Structures are given as structure tokens and as C-alpha cells.
Amino acid sequence: MEYVYALIMLMALYVILATSFDFVIGYGGLISIAHPVFYAIGAYTSALLALDFGLPIPLAIPAGAVVALLASVAVALPSLRISGDYLLIASIGFQLGLLEAIKNMAWTGGSGGLTNIPGVSAQSGGHGPYVVVTVLLAIGTVLLLRWITGSSYGRAISALRDDDMAFSALGRNGMMMKVGIFALGSGLAGLAGGLYAHYFRFLAPGQFGIMQSAALLTMVVVGGMRSIWGPVLGAVVLEALPQAITFLNLPPSLLGPLQGILFTGLVLVFMFARPQGLIGGGDVWRGRAVREVRDVARP
């Protein structure tokens, strides 16, 4: 049972991470692969607030999300002001720099990792509700992003991505929007981080590096950029299948590499079978409002 819970947790967390990353890179067109660093900020903030300051977990997790959001604004504002391309470099620099700092500080557990994070204990039967809440938050994230991308804000995001110069010449504050998109996506990653920290109760900087970036990017691309359900499917399939073979009770020396091969193999199969992603996003934005009007207009 514990194992199934852990698997569901991971799938739910990756749904939050992949859909929020798609919101930033797919919908927003903001080229950054540093999404895991905001996942890390949410996780470490929430863990340390609970561990060192005794903050209750239900408060620590949202606090972690808020800190991740604020950190993302601090990265995005100056770099977007210089140029859109600069965000990629600045955010990777931030990711590597912060992880290096975490590695070298005793307070954060260093490279050995942070242990004894307060969590819900399995004995008291607390895991079940925690998993349910996490799954509900994942569903909530998907519905929120679906609502936003289909709203008038979603229309503006599409226009901004297509041509930010024409966009601003119409009176739109493209810069504010880019920061907003980046902040919301990063804040959601921070939320996932807090949820992770108090369930698995162990954090190490290695979990949030470039490999994690690559995994998230893969989920988004394989699932289908700029679609809501694509990254959901990508997260579930690419997280679930490699994990599921743990059931086979293989020796660890075999299991690790086999999981890696399975992940890569799945990616290759999907890429060849459906280059546009499992669920390709439409080329033309169709908001809900537009659909309504068209239906009314039809005889």
C-alpha cells in the first residue's frame, strides 16, 4: 500500500510540475528550463519552516509556494528587461547557483540532504488523506490552468507569444504578463515542492538539477506542448511506467538502468509515433468564449 501511495504522490506531483512548466514554456513561450529550482525552493522553504520554526505543515507548504513565486519574479524581472533570451541563461545560472549554495550550507543539510523533515506519519494513517489532498491539488492545478488558458488572459498569452512587439503597440503590457506567467508557473512548482517534502521527508540538491529539468521537458514535449492534457498524460505515463517495474522485484543494480532505458525508450517511441506529442496543442487558440459566440451565431 505504501508503495502505491508513493507512486500516486509522484504522479500527482509531476502532473503539477509538467502542466505548470507547459504553462511557462508552451503557452507563455518563455524559454526557461529552470523549473525544478522553484520546485526546490518550495520544498526546502516548507521543510525548513516546519523543521526549524515549527510551522504547521498546512501553513509551511503555501509559504514555500509563495517564496518560490517571489524568487521567480526576482529572476524574471531583471532578465526579461534585458531580453527574452536572457531568461534562459539567467534562470539556469540561478538554478545551478542555488543548488550549489544548498550543497554547501549545513543549515540545508548540504549535499548529503535534509532529513527528519516533519511529515505525516504512516502509522497514524495520515498518508491516505495527504495523498488525496495532493491529488485534489493536482486536479485543481489542471483545472485552473485550463480555465486561464481558455480565458481572455489565454488569448492575450497567445498574442504575446506570437508577436510581443505588435502586442505592446496595442497597449498591452507584455512585460508584466511574462512576469505573471512565469510567477504563476513557478509558484505552482513551489507548491509541488512543499507537498513532496513533507511526504518523502528527505530532500537533496541532486533531485532538482538539470536531469530533473530534462525529465520535465520530456514530459511536456512527449505529452504535447500547449495542450492541457498532454503534459498530464506525459507526466503520468513517463512517471508511472518506469516506476511500475519496481513491482518486478528486480535487484537494484538492474532496476536503475532498466528504468532509465524504459524512460528513454518510451520517449523515442512517442517521438516517432507522434512528433506533435501525444495530445498536440491546436495551432489556433480557441477560447471558451469564442466557442459560445460561434455556437450562437450558427443558424
Next chain:
Amino acid sequence: MSPGLEVRMLCKRFGGIVVADSINLQIPAGRVVGLIGPNGAGKTSFFNLVSGIVRPDAGSVTLGGVDLTGLKTHQRARRGLSRTWQNLRLFSSLTVLDNLLVAPRLYLGESLTALLFGAGRVRRAERADRERATAILERTGLADIAHMSVGSVTFGQQKLIGVARALMNDPCCLLLDEPMAGVEGQAYQTIQRVVRDLAESGIAVCVVEHNVAFIRDLCDEGVFMFAGRVLARGSVAELIADPRLTELYFGT
């Protein structure tokens, strides 16, 4: 006559190239001014400077008496300055209607907080905008293709969409960059009529165009630009008749 757009001592150079050399230009409200000059004269650069896309080295821009000089592009647009683009710059992943719907001067939908905490207000504004957009599409003859993707319509229609999108912006001053290039027939007539109507409703219009017939029929006056400088201003007929300008225009 109300002040319209006023540009004073506008200067800009890119390295060795002077694209704006102390340009003084006034476009009164309700007038259509044609900006004429050979390729590379600095006409598009002038629009970029006025709309805030490019920062000038010196000079000022005011619209209706309001100083725009220090403002960013989107702030200038919110004060009534609109433009179209020589290379269209339509939003390719949006339908024709949606290209207009992101273009009102105030668009509540661009604010995430307005959306999250005032969804009702956003929806009401959206409904009003849609009515206005539909009216503009009717007026520009684009109503039939409202729900098509902008990539799938003819070039002439795309040019019209660029103008319609600028109209949605409800400008006090409109800068049109080569609206007629590659346009013929129906779209040609429509653009001509729309620009005329705009001027009559009190908007200051500046048109860059190589189509002499269009300029002559439409513009109240012309401005001749060469190498970043305004060389002459007068009736279009006068400018065309000036052999010195004709020589500059066609090169030697």
C-alpha cells in the same frame, strides 16, 4: 484645430546611419498626411521612434498635448497612438476576430489579478469588446472570415486585419506603414474608405505609401523624407511635380 501628433527635433542614428535627423512634424487631428520617400529614407524608423519601439537620441513626441516622450510603447498606445506594420505582425495563432479582441485600448483580460478576482467585470468588458469588434469587421468587410485563422486568408485580407486591429485600439493618431503594398481590388477600396472615415471622425492619420495614386487621392498633404530628414511638405501634387524630389525618389 486640435494639436494631434507633434514631433519635435527627433534624432536617431544607428552607428553611422542617420535615420532621423532633427525631424519636426505635426499631424493635426482630422488630417491625413502622406509620408513619402525612397526605401531606406527612414519612414519606418520614424514610426518606430514615435511609437516607442526605438528610443530616440533626442527629441520629443506629444499627442493631443500629452507628452509621450519618456513613455514605453504600451503606455503610448494607451494614450491613443496606434500603428500598423509594414510586415503585418498579425497574431498567427489567433483567429481574425481574436486578433481584434486583444486590441482594445484597455483590456482587462491582460491582468491575471483582474481575471482571478473580477471575472464578472472581465466578462462584461469582453462582451462589449466583441460587439465593437464585430462592428469593425463588418465595416472592413471581414465579417465572413471572423472565425478563420489569420494564416488562412488572402494577403489583402491580412492587410485589412492589420488596419481593423488598429481601429479596435480606438486611436487618436494612427500610423499606417505601407497599407497598400500588395493590395488590390476590394481591399484597396475598403482601406481608402476606412482611412477617410477615420480622418473625418477627428483622428490624425499618417500614411507611408509608395502607391502615388493612393497618396494623391487620400492625403490632405504630403511630407517628403530622405536620409532621415524632412525635405519638403506640401500638397501631394506639388511634391510629385518637384523634379528635385522625383530624382531623389527614383535615385540616379
